Amino acid sequence: MEYVVLTVVLVIVLALFFDFTNGFHDTANAMATPIATGALKPKTAVTLAAGLNLVGALLSTEVSKTVSGGIIREDRISGGVFPSIIFAGLIGAICWNMLTWLLGLPSSSSHALFGGLIGATIVGIGASAVNFGIVVSKIILPALLSPLTAGIIAFIATKLAYAITRRYDKKPDGRDGFRMGQILTSSLVALAHGTNDAQKTMGVITLVFIAVGWQSAGHHEPQFWVVLACAGAIALGTYVGGWRIIRTLGKGLTEVKPAQGFSAETSTAATILASSALGFALSTTQVASGSVIGSGLGRRGSKVNWGTAGRIVIGWVLTLPAAGIVGAISALIVVWLGPWGLALDAVAVAAVVCGLFVRSRLNQVDHTNAVSDVAESGTAVVLDSDPPLTPRQERARQRRKRAKQVRGAAQKSQERAAQERSSAEAKGDRP
Amino acid sequence: MTIDWYAFLVVFVVALVGAGVLVTLYALGLRLLVAAGRPPVVPPAEFPDAITVLTPKQAAKAEKKAAKAAKKVALSPAQQTLVLALAYACFGLCGACVLAAVALLVFG
Numbered sequence: 124m125e126y127v128v129l130t131v132v133l134v135i136v137l138a139l140f141f142d143f144t145n146g147f148h149d150t151a152n153a154m155a156t157p158i159a160t161g162a163l164k165p166k167t168a169v170t171l172a173a174g175l176n177l178v179g180a181l182l183s184t185e186v187s188k189t190v191s192g193g194i195i196r197e198d199r200i201s202g203g204v205f206p207s208i209i210f211a212g213l214i215g216a217i218c219w220n221m222l223t224w225l226l227g228l229p230s231s232s233s234h235a236l237f238g239g240l241i242g243a244t245i246v247g248i249g250a251s252a253v254n255f256g257i258v259v260s261k262i263i264l265p266a267l268l269s270p271l272t273a274g275i276i277a278f279i280a281t282k283l284a285y286a287i288t289r290r291y292d293k294k295p296d297g298r299d300g301f302r303m304g305q306i307l308t309s310s311l312v313a314l315a316h317g318t319n320d321a322q323k324t325m326g327v328i329t330l331v332f333i334a335v336g337w338q339s340a341g342h343h344e345p346q347f348w349v350v351l352a353c354a355g356a357i358a359l360g361t362y363v364g365g366w367r368i369i370r371t372l373g374k375g376l377t378e379v380k381p382a383q384g385f386s387a388e389t390s391t392a393a394t395i396l397a398s399s400a401l402g403f404a405l406s407t408t409q410v411a412s413g414s415v416i417g418s419g420l421g422r423r424g425s426k427v428n429w430g431t432a433g434r435i436v437i438g439w440v441l442t443l444p445a446a447g448i449v450g451a452i453s454a455l456i457v458v459w460l461g462p463w464g465l466a467l468d469a470v471a472v473a474a475v476v477c478g479l480f481v482r483s484r485l486n487q488v489d490h491t492n493a494v495s496d497v498a499e500s501g502t503a504v505v506l507d508s509d510p511p512l513t514p515r516q517e518r519a520r521q522r523r524k525r526a527k528q529v530r531g532a533a534q535k536s537q538e539r540a541a542q543e544r545s546s547a548e549a550k551g552d553r554p
Numbered sequence: 555m556t557i558d559w560y561a562f563l564v565v566f567v568v569a570l571v572g573a574g575v576l577v578t579l580y581a582l583g584l585r586l587l588v589a590a591g592r593p594p595v596v597p598p599a600e601f602p603d604a605i606t607v608l609t610p611k612q613a614a615k616a617e618k619k620a621a622k623a624a625k626k627v628a629l630s631p632a633q634q635t636l637v638l639a640l641a642y643a644c645f646g647l648c649g650a651c652v653l654a655a656v657a658l659l660v661f662g
Binding site: 183273288297311382390400 | 582594656
């Protein structure tokens with residue numbers, strides 16, 4: 124019994140630590156764009172993001188129910204073994220998250236979590252314990268479709284924003300005002316992040332409670348203290364992660380204009396909020412990246428940098444299986460060595476986290492080598508410094524050209540007439 | 555394995571409509587502000603080296619241009635007030651849309 128209690132406590136601590144790293148890792152998703160366009164000061168942006176992540180985490184529990192009540196078949200798991208397996212899965216997720224963060228590889232905290240959990244469950248209990256139908260319909264398909272959805276919406280929104288505010292008379296177009304609007308939209312993204320990402324760890328903790336019998340299997344709603352603890356952990360991580368945002372400014376997003384940033388954030392927030400309402404566990408990093416690419420393409424004369432885009436997509440595709448493999452290895456150690464395996468896993472994750480932290484302190488990090496996944500996606504779109512004209516602008520240019528030609532011809536004919544007159548006068552003056 | 559494709563369609567349509575309405579209303583509000591002779595000039599909150607969006611000199615130039623444009627508005631004072639009211643109504647509707655979305659998420 125003590126072993127089970129100890130394992131559950133370890134799972135809660137590790138889940139909250141994962142939530143902290145998730146907030147730390149994803150602060151840039153909500154706030155990189157408004158900082159890049161100068162809509163908010165970095166410190167204000169980070170504080171706002173932390174507060175709204177906390178509020179967002181308290182608003183909905185649909186995603187948490189998906190995690191606790193769908194991915195793993197509760198009838199195939201036992202209270203004695205399952206908490207250790209979840210622990211192994213969390214180790215896989217944290218290790219992959221920290222490693223990709225240090226190496227600057229594109230990754231998703233959410234997919235690392237799901238990959239770790241699925242990998243550990245397959246090795247620790249068996250493939251039959253994983254509900255692959257739910258995994259495909261609520262995790263894999265949303266993962267594939269959400270960046271595409273956000274990208275298409277951001278593309279349309281950017282076109283709309285530019286079309287409505289475009290002026291043809293060279294007078295002020297008021298697009299500067301989008302900078303003010305970005306405070307609203309980036310706040311909405313931070314809120315949406317809380318409604319989706321904080322829920323995942325709530326779901327994991329609830330799943331463990333159900334497995335050990337501390338919560339009824341028919342009741343997947345997370346307990347209130349779990350909601351509060353997860354919300355606090357993600358908010359704290361978001362606040363602490365702020366310094367990293369300041370370092371990421373030099374990368375990728377310097378070309379983002381306020382109208383584009385506003386559209387990208389609106390698309391990100393709308394996609395995440397609609398998905399959260401239906402219980403889809405998305406990767407907010409992927410949605411925000413899809414929006415930044417879509418909004419970049421929404422500007423005239425932009426092209427996709429397929430090399431960078433491909434690297435980002437490969438990073439996304441690799442996250443689930445890679446975290447799954449780390450989770451599976453951790454679960455294998457637990458299965459072979461029992462409680463000693465659990466201790467070994469705990470020591471291993473502590474060593475990895477400390478090692479990566481020390482390594483990150485050794486490297487002098489500045490804006491030239493810091494990486495944010497969302498900021499990196501900004502480089503996936505190449506913008507033309509001299510974009511092609513819109514059809515209306517082209518027509519206006521043709522009109523101006525024609526008017527100039529007509530003026531030139533009239534001036535020439537006047538000059539010719541004047542010349543003829545003066546030569547005629549000269550002839551007339553001659554005796 | 556049954557996949558609820560309808561749910562994906564719902565997410566796409568709801569997100570598209572939500573984002574479209576918000577962007578349209580906000581952009582329309584800005585357009586009306588410009589029409590009323592009050593083009594907003596919002597300089598960046600900070601000017602770190604990495605940001606090349608707008609320098610203080612450019613911001614001052616933009617403010618000057620906006621003030622010049624405000625003097626040349628072809629609308630009568632009454633029309634100007636009406637257009638301004640419409641602009642603020644657009645921004646108000648934007649805020650209402652956001653609150654409605656959050657309420658839908660919490661109570662829906």
